[in-house]
Amino acid sequence: MASLGCGNPIAVADLRKGERVLDLGSGGGLDVLLSAKRVGLTGRAFGLDMTDEMLALAQRNAATAGATNVEWLKGHIEAIPLPAASIDFVISNCVVNLAADKPAVFREIARVLRPGGRIGITDIVADDALTAEQRAERSSYAGCIARALTFSEFRFGLEAVGLTEVSLTVSHAATEGMYSVIVKSRKGLGVGLESPTEAASVQPCGCAGGSQ
């Protein structure tokens, strides 16, 4: 049940008993199962993925682990199939960079988080100085990095949908000018979603997997 991620969002997630966690692009489900243990039987961990193969693998892994407080959802992280304000913590491990419509992902994160909810995401992020061409070059060299945002784009994308206390911390270099980064943020208490600005350009992605 290997992780295909680029970091360890669970390590930075201060999950509490009884909380509801959502993993965007849950793959084989490792981070969902680890989260499920942390939130305990009074909490719930949801894994969202767009591929039947990954969801089937995650279900097998959950059965092997004997996890009962987990739920697997089929869908896209650009249109999360959960109600507004239903999640305490959003995690994701190396999937935001794969999304075709990143502003939609940020809007959806803000929508499903309850006021005061938090995020702990690991992703590949590019130096602000890299041009789009340089990012594309390095992406094909480094493997499955479809279209990494820059540090500024990531921060602005989250702030544009009303998330606060955004921090991006480099954990290690992925390739020249691109890094595995831990992104943390929270939704303010009493914050609603106001018309978010377009934070990042939209790029189609033909990449469905990843490597570590």
Ligand SMILES: C[S@@+](CC[C@H](N)C(=O)[O-])C[C@H]1O[C@@H](n2cnc3c(N)ncnc32)[C@H](O)[C@@H]1O
């Ligand atoms: C690099 S793997 C990471 C899997 C998992 N997070 C891990 O750490 O092992 C990417 C996963 O995200 C899923 N994925 C990619 N783009 C997606 C999207 N737009 N919506 C939902 N799932 C997506 C893929 O099907 C795949 O399972």
